[in-house]
Amino acid sequence: MSENKKNFTTNFGRKVDDDQNSVTVGPRGPVLLQDVHLIEKLAHFNRERIPERIVHAKGAGAGGYFEVTKDVTKYTKANFLSEVGLRTEVFVRFSTVGGEKGSADAERDPRGFAVKFYTKEGNYDLVGNNTPVFFIRDPIKFPDFIHTQKRNPETNLKDADMFWDFLSLTPESLHQVTILFSDRGTPKSFRYMNGYGSHTFKWYNEHGDYYWVKYHFKTDLGAQNLTRQEAEHMKGVDPDHATRDLHDAIARGEYPSWTLQVQIMPPEDAEKYRFDIFDVTKVWPHGDYPPVEVGRMVLNRNPDNYFAEVEQAAFSPGNFVPGIAASPDKMLQGRLFAYYDAHRYRLGPNYHLLPVNRPKGVEAKNYQRDGYMRFDANGGKTPNYYPNSFGGPAPDIQTSEPAFEAQGKAARQPYTYPNDDFVQPGDLFRKVMTDQDRENLVGNIVSHLRNAKKEIQIRQTKLFYKADPEYGRRVANGLGLDL
Ligand code: NDP
DSSP states (O other): OOHHHHOOBOTTSOBOSOSSSOOBSSTTOOBOTTOHHHHHHHHHHHTOOOOOOSSSOSEEEEEEEEEEOSOOTTTOOOGGGSSTTOEEEEEEEEEOSSSOTTSOTTSSSOOEEEEEEEETTEEEEEEEESSSSOSOSSGGGHHHHHHHHSBOTTTOSBOHHHHHHHHHTOGGGHHHHHHHTSGGGSBSOGGGOOEEOOSOEEEEOTTSOEEEEEEEEEETTOOOBOOHHHHHHHHHHOTTHHHHHHHHHHHTTOOOEEEEEEEEEOHHHHTTSSSOTTOTTOOOOTTTSOOEEEEEEEEEEOOSOHIIIIISOOOOTTOOOTTEEOOSOHHHHHHHHHHHHHHHHHHOTTGGGSTTTSOSSSOOOOSOOOOTTOOSOTTTTSOSSSSOSSOOOOOOGGGOOOOOOOOSOOSSOOOOSOOOSSHHHHHIIIIIOOHHHHHHHHHHHHHHHTTSOHHHHHHHHHHHHHHOHHHHHHHHHHHTOOO
């Protein structure tokens, strides 16, 4: 270790003479205000916490790489997908959603699955979950939905009435509720779960042809879950079990990996498809659009410092690269605003300069200047306005997304496409689940829904019944309801 590294200094570099005794008048005190080392230490300690994420507060992260294994250049011109064998550095954050930063990893909850690709064309963030769908399909409902997963404003307790009241009044949630209350709602750990982009995204190629795509990261360990009983036990025995499992597996050299697949839909199919392809409460059945392999993601690096890399990691669904773009999905459109906004609030307007967030494959250059914690050179002497005649950075029209049609009357309006909220949860219950899955699903629902008021139990059970009569009947039996 160099001589310099051994020095213990104040934040401004003065050597600290003693860190065990405050400066006092006599051995019993009082303490003198002139002990600036003591005051710096206490004041910084008071400021250690930054605002907790309102959702996805509890998380774990790791670094690694993504490697292209199949040629997809026919569909996208994204440079990081341009060649089989090409590797791109990634940083990934997994999380639960509703609980506080100290909540248990084994809670029944969707898991966040956020991937940052540090590409040569800037950062591409794929900010998904371990479920292919979501509870709601309009962002205007999001704050209300999340309030129902948090604590009751009067009692400060989690509240089954709030939880099921909202869901039973929101039938579009049924697909996600069915997945959440299957054992996939309590994954064995982060290594054993799939990740999904959930929304429909747009890919476009060199010629400007475009396709709609859905992303699926399939865990190479196979999806494995905890039963309700195992999850309840785990919450008490080790509230951090998934964080620990990810860290320890990587430390042992057992690097978790996922195979990335995409479903690809030509645009002419979208208008006539039997579901609205932009409705995030729906999947595209694999039989219609078989997933095709794209690459493999490997996590092989534990962060050196949790706060620096994981707590300050800021993912935004709007971070696209040329060749990948948004779709009209209303939930996605809401998220394109909300994530940047959350980071500016939590981390400040210059959060993009933090090492985990700044692009690595390219230098960010523009005319934004100043603001809190502008800790890089702030553009130095270069011009701070555009256009200019002093050689400042210039836009490149070649990187535009191809123009697209958008039309219709502006109004507050629901999706008009036939949006059957019950077909896909019914398919999951009938066709995909095994007998054991169905038994666990019903048991998981009954053990939670029984804590809600009877009228709410009845309203929610009617939704299960609409998805599949057997599904509704079994929940009703478990709750002792006579429907
Ligand atoms: P498939 O039989 O082709 O695919 C079913 C999918 O369901 C598989 O990807 C499987 O994942 C996944 N799965 C298995 N058990 C569960 C569970 N408890 N919760 C959630 N997903 C589970 O059928 P379809 O494509 O026709 O879809 C049928 C239903 O499967 C859908 O309505 C949807 O509920 C669910 N599903 C569909 C997905 C899709 O993108 N098409 C993705 C995930 C779920 P695995 O391969 O890991 O076992």
